[in-house]
Amino acid sequence: MKIVAYLYSDPLLESTPDPEMWGWEVDRVYQDLAGVTSIQKKKGSRKEVTGELRPQWQQFLNDSQAEPAGYLLVRRLEELGDSVEEISDRLTQLETLGVQLIAIDSPLSPPFNPTPHTPHPTPHTPIQNSPPSSDLLQLLQHLQYNQRSRRIRQGHARNRVKALPPPGKAPYGYRRGKNRYIVDRSTAPVVKDFFEHFLLYGSLRGAVRYLAKQYGKKISASTGQRWLTNPVYRGDLEYQNGETVPDTHEAILSRDEAAQVDRLLRRNRRLPPRTASAPRSLAGLVVCSQCQSPMTITRVAASRKAQEYLYLRPTQCPNQPKCGSIPYDQILQQTIARICEDLPRAVSGAPLPDMDRIKQGIGGEITAKQAILEQLPNLISTGILDQETADLRSYKLRTEIAELQAKLAQLPPANLTAIAQTVSLPQFWLDLSESERRFYFREFIRQIELVRAGKDWEIKLGFIF
Template sequence: MKVIAYLYSNPLLETAPDLSGWGWQVDEVYRDQAVEIATHSDNRKGRKASARPQWRQLLQDCQNQPADYLLVQRLDHLGDSVEEVGDRLAELEALNIRLILLESTPDPPPTALQTTDLQADLLKLLQQLQQEQHSRRIRQGHARNRIKALPPPGKAPYGYRRSKTRYIVDRTTAPVVKDFFEQFLLYGSLSGAVRYLAKRYSKKISVSTGHRWLTNPVYRGDLEYHNGEIVPNTHEAIISRDEAAQVDRLLRRNRRLPPRTASAPRSLAGLVTCGECQSPMTVTRVTTPRKHQEYLYLRPTGCTRQPRCKLMPYEQVLQQTIERICEDLPRAVSGAPLPDMDRIKQGIEGAIAARQALLDQLPPLIASGVLDPETADLRTYKLRTEMAELQTQVSQLPPVNLKAIAQAVSIPQFWLDLSESERRFYFREFIRQIEIVRQEADWQLRLGFIF
C-alpha cells in the first residue's frame, strides 16, 4: 500500500503544516505554497488562479506509479474555490486514489486524528467548503493589507483620521491625547490623567480606556494587528519613542503597587509596611474640630496583634525616608551587580541596524528581478515586525546611568524642594518597600530598593 500526502499553506495566514502527529507512514510528500498568478480568462472576471506545481507533479507521479491513499489536512487545501476542489477530486477519482481528510478537532483532543471518507458525504463537505473559503478570502484580504502596512479595518483611534493608506493625525483631537500622555508622564497616575481630561477638555473616558491609550502602539506611530504583530513607523506618532519608553516603565512600576495607591496624593502611600505585623500601612488624616489644622498618620490596615501596632507620624516617617535614601541609595547602587546596559543596548541597536540594512537591499533586488514584489512585501513585513520587537526590548531597559542618577538624588534639598506628587513619582522609581522596624522606645526604617 502506497500512501502519499499533499500539504498546502498560505504564508500570509499560516505556517506550513507538519506531518508529525498525523499517525500515518507516508511514502511521499508534496508541498505547495499560495502563489497567485493572473490568467487571461480569469482577468476578465477579476479573479486569480493559484499556481500549484507540486500538485501537477503529484498527478504525473501517480500516473507512473499509482498510489492508494492521499492524505490532505483539510478539504480547502485542494483548491481556492469549490470548482477547483471539484476538478481535483475528479482527477483523483480518475487515478483511483482514495482521498483521506485528516483534521484535528477540539473534541477529541488536538493530538487525536479524525479520518473522513469524503465520498460518503461529499455534498455536505462542499457546502462547508464554500463557507470556509469565503472566510478565508476575507482573511487573505486583511493579510495582504497587513503585509502592505495598511491600517486594520475599523474606526481610527481617537486622535487620528483614516485615509486610504494610513492614519492621519486629527489636529482637533490629537492635542487631547497628547495632554493625557503628558499628565501621566508628569505624575505617574492613570486615574489622575483621566480626571484631568474630564476637567480640562470635558472628555470623559474610563480608566480602562485610558490604559488602552497608554499601551496602544498607534499613538507611537506603529500598527498592531489582531495576531499581535507590530509594524513600526507606519504613520505620524503623537508621542515620541522616549516618552513611550517612559510610559511603559511607569506602567510596570505601578503594577507592583497595591490597588488605588498609584494616584494617592501622599508620596508614601502604598510603600510602607509595619515590621511587627507585616501589614501594609495606609495614610490616615485626622482633623481638629473647628480648626483647619490636620495631622497625618500611617496606620496598619490588617494588624492582628494585641495590642494593635501604634500609628506612626507621617511627617517623621517621610523625613527619615529622605535621610535613609540619601545615605543608603549610593551605597546600594555601587554594590549592586548591575549589568552593562550600554553593551546590551548597543547589541540590540546593532541587530536593528542589521535588519534595516536588509530592508535597504530589497528595492534593488526587486528592480533587478531577483525578487518579485509579493515576496519582497512579505520579507519587508517580517523584518519590520522583528525590528519592532527589538525596539520594545530597548524601551524596557533601565537607565544606563543609574549611578549618576543615584548621586544626583542623594541630596536632601532635592527631595525637600519637590511637591508630594513629585516625591511620589521619584520614590517609586527607586523604592520597592519601606519597612518600619519598631523598638522599645524608638523606631527605624529599612528601605528595599527595586534593584
C-alpha cells in the same frame, strides 16, 4: 500500500507546516505554497508570470499516473482548491485515479488508522471523504464558509504586509487617510496632554480626571490604559495576530516618552490597587515588619479646627493590642534621609549589567535589518525578487525590528549611577511636591519596611534593583 500527503498553506496566514506532522510514516509529502507562480522566459524580455499554479499537486498527479497511491492525506478538504468548483474537480481526479482521500481535520472524515494489511485501493474504491447525501449540504456549507473566511483573512493579510491600517474606526487622535492614519489636529492635543500629565505624575486615574476637567473629555480608566499601551500613538501598527510594524505613520508619543510610559506602568503594577494615583507619596509603599500588614494613610482633625494630622497605621494587624500609628511626616523625613544615605551604596553594589554594551548589540541588530530593508528595492528591480515576496520579507523584517525596539525600550537607563547621585542630595527633595516625591520614590523604592523596637522605630528601604 502507498500513502502520500499533500500540504497547502499561505505564508500570509500561517507558518509553513511541518511535513512530518502526520503522526505516522508516509511515503512522500507534496507541499505547495500560496503565491507560487509559473514563470516562463520570453524572447526580448526577462520573465513573464503566467499565473498561479500548484506545481506539487501537478507532480502528484503525474506520479499517480505511473504508480497510483492508495491514500492521500490532507489537513482540510478546502486545501484542495480556492473554490468549491476547484475542490470538486480535484476530487474527480482522485476518484479517477482510485485514490482514497483522508481529510484528518474534516468533521465528516472517519478516523484513519492504516495497518500493513490495508488492501490497495482499486479504481472503483470510493473516495473516503465522499459523504452520504444527507451530509452533502452540510459539507458544501462548511466549504463555502471556510473559503469565504479564508478570502477575508487573505485580504487582511495583504493589507498587513503592505502596512495598511487594520479595518475599523481610527483611534481617537487620528483619522483614516488613503493608506495610513493621519493625525487629527483637533483631537491629537487632547491625547498628547493626557500622556504628558501621566508622565509628570505617574497616575493613570489622575490623568483621566485631568482630561475630564481640562477638556470635558470623559474616558474610563480602562480606556486610558489602552491609550498608554496602544502602539498606534507611538507611530506603529499592531494587528490581530499580535505582530507590530513600526514607523507606519506620524506618532503622537515619542520613543523616549513611550519607554518612560512603559516603565511607569510596570512600576505601578507592583503597587496595591488605587495607590498609584493616591495624593500622598508614601501610599502603598510602607509595610509594618512586626505584623506584615500594609499601612494606610489616615487623617485626624481636631474638633472645630481646620488643621489636620496625617498618620500611617496598619490595615490588617492581627496583634492584640494592635500596632500603633506613626505620624506621616516623621516617616517621610526618615525615608528621605535613608535614601540620601543608602541609595548611592545600593547602586554601586548592585550587579548591574553593562547597559551600553547591551544597547549597542540590540542597536546593531536593528541597523543590520534596516540595511536589508534598503536592499529590497534593488532586488525587485533586478528581478531577483518579485513584489509579493519582497513585501512579505519587508513585513517580517519590520516586525522583527519592532520586537528589538520594544526590547531596547525595556532596558533600564544607562546613567543610573548619575541619577542616584543627584537624588541622594537632600536639597533635591526640598522643593518637590507630594506628587513629584511620589514619582521618584516609586522609581527606586520597592518597599519601605517599618521596624519597631518597643516605642522606638526605624525604617528599612527595599530598592527595586
